[in-house]
Amino acid sequence: MENERLILVTNDDSVNAKGIHALVEMAQQFGRVVVVAPDKPQSGMGHAITINHPLRLFPSDLFGQIEAYACSGTPVDCVKLAISELLHRKPDYILSGINHGENSSTNVLYSGTMSAAIEGAMEGIPSLGFSLADFAPNADFEACQYFGAQILTQLIAHPISSSVCLNVNVPKLKISEIQGIEVCKQAHAYWADRFERRTDQFGREYFWLSGEFADVDQRPDTDLQALKNGFVSVVPTHFDLTAYETLQQMKNWKI
């Protein structure tokens, strides 16, 4: 089937994570799936690319009959390598995830899962990142598969700008408990960082990043609010970081 949809699946939790296997299962309903995903966890890698080290690509048999590769790089490296060296064309869709843990609000900036989808948007490919609000390795991805398939079906029927991807977050609830799907905006919450200071076996100090998510954004129509209210949140996400309001204000600068 030459006209079959080609779907690239990636993530940031690695080829070994339960979430990407759940996503592949869902994606197979929509076309031919190829997996290119990190060979080790790459959470928090944001939009990092590997420029100072060589990249490796290993065929993987973790996905049965599905063509799959483990890559030594970041999620964005996976997208670039897949398009340039493996598929030799742009896939029709890029699906990233399902992430073990929420990527709502400003987490979109730190998330390797979402950066892979944003890289897809930069290439003009319809792309979706999926995340479940449950960090557990054995999390239940059934609701993500169910609502993810609905959202992808809608995106196929109603295409959006090719430079916009979707950030889909699913609350840790059963399908029957979920209130629906809400299209909303990115909340402006932030991490109140804390580091744990510890001492290693040689008496030298080191730090672990820790902290709590501080929800400062009380507006009603954000992804954080949607999740709190039991909805699946869908934020259309682009890569134009220009602050246009400020751009107007700065016209009075004397430069």
Add this chain to the structure above:
Amino acid sequence: MENERLILVTNDDSVNAKGIHALVEMAQQFGRVVVVAPDKPQSGMGHAITINHPLRLFPSDLFGQIEAYACSGTPVDCVKLAISELLHRKPDYILSGINHGENSSTNVLYSGTMSAAIEGAMEGIPSLGFSLADFAPNADFEACQYFGAQILTQLIAHPISSSVCLNVNVPKLKISEIQGIEVCKQAHAYWADRFERRTDQFGREYFWLSGEFADVDQRPDTDLQALKNGFVSVVPTHFDLTAYETLQQMKNWKI
């Protein structure tokens, strides 16, 4: 001087790069400088944070009398560690750079230099990232210092939204050749990626990311155009990735 401005300086090229020393020299005119920067090059690390490894912090004497630390993590880790563990308060300004190489257009997403400034904006701290369109280790940063000081002076006189940082790019020209400063928007160019396939000493294949910057955005008021025309570009940059136009369109989805 208790009311003296506290200025955090960081970068992604490491404490050893010429660019950060040029930036510290400039920053000293404006207040007390503390340096927290990576101990090794972290170019292309985007908004990555270190969550699966411990972080180390080493006092550095590379900056003479200036309080300085080399950090084993990413530029965003540097900002987080500085605020949380070293300064014990938010600095008044964060200056990041001066990067060896341009960070205009969509490079803002891959750039560790700009991610440090964006992290500052997420913390509500006035932050600026500076980049020079010259990758050379011994690049001439004089024009960056000259125009950077002008831009910081303007920012102090005319504060902007605390959740917006500035992406400053300087063309590879002498001060006298630069046409002025232009406040503009982020261009929508992208990398036409290519990978070099090579074989290592054991006969195994590896890849180096390469490619060319494809300037698809021909609009007149972008950072790429400003730089081409010999101007310093200043793009006000925020971290709300919501695509608001698409958000409106998606109201017709049947979900």
